[in-house]
Amino acid sequence: xxxxxxxxxxxxxxxxxxxxxxxxxxxxxxxxxxxxxxxxxxxxxxxxxxxxxxxxxxxxxxxxxxxxxxxxxxxxxxxxxxxxxxxxxxxxxxxxxxxxxxxxxxxxxxxxxxxxxxxxxxxxxxxxxxxxxxxxxxxxxxxxxxxxxxxxxxxxxxxxxx
Numbered sequence: 001x002x003x004x005x006x007x008x009x010x011x012x013x014x015x016x017x018x019x020x021x022x023x024x025x026x027x028x029x030x031x032x033x034x035x036x037x038x039x040x041x042x043x044x045x046x047x048x049x050x051x052x053x054x055x056x057x058x059x060x061x062x063x064x065x066x067x068x069x070x071x072x073x074x075x076x077x078x079x080x081x082x083x084x085x086x087x088x089x090x091x092x093x094x095x096x097x098x099x100x101x102x103x104x105x106x107x108x109x110x111x112x113x114x115x116x117x118x119x120x121x122x123x124x125x126x127x128x129x130x131x132x133x134x135x136x137x138x139x140x141x142x143x144x145x146x147x148x149x150x151x152x153x154x155x156x157x158x159x160x161x162x
Contacts, residue, residue, distance in 0.1 A: 005131055021140070
């Protein structure tokens with residue numbers, strides 16, 4: 001595998017394996033997507049006093065760190081919360097491999113809510129399995145078959161898939 005597995009790849013793995021494959025192979029449809037633009041606007045205008053976009057090894061990109069030892073990921077909505085949680089757990093997993101133990105929160109500024117995320121029993125093994133699965137998916141010559149989920153209608157890749 002020529003590229004490191006990033007946090008967004010973990011997120012896409014949970015959302016859609018096809019989108020993951022497209023992302024890895026530099027096929028991008030998101031530049032003109034309204035939902036992506038809204039997400040970027042929220043990211044740019046929320047938590048403006050905090051240092052943002054902390055990139056570690058070009059693998060994880062932490063939205064911001066507010067209190068000492070608590071990383072934050074900002075999301076527009078809770079629609080795909082499981083993918084967001086997995087992405088943040090990957091950040092914690094990746095940092096733990098570097099002997100950095102921190103806590104994490106996912107912030108939903110539009111909802112004025114947040115949730116705590118931590119690595120739990122079995123998460124490291126689950127992430128190890130996901131990493132192997134991602135390597136398998138992206139190494140294929142063609143994208144996986146579309147999954148036809150409810151969220152597909154709002155996806156930036158909808159026209160490409162259908």
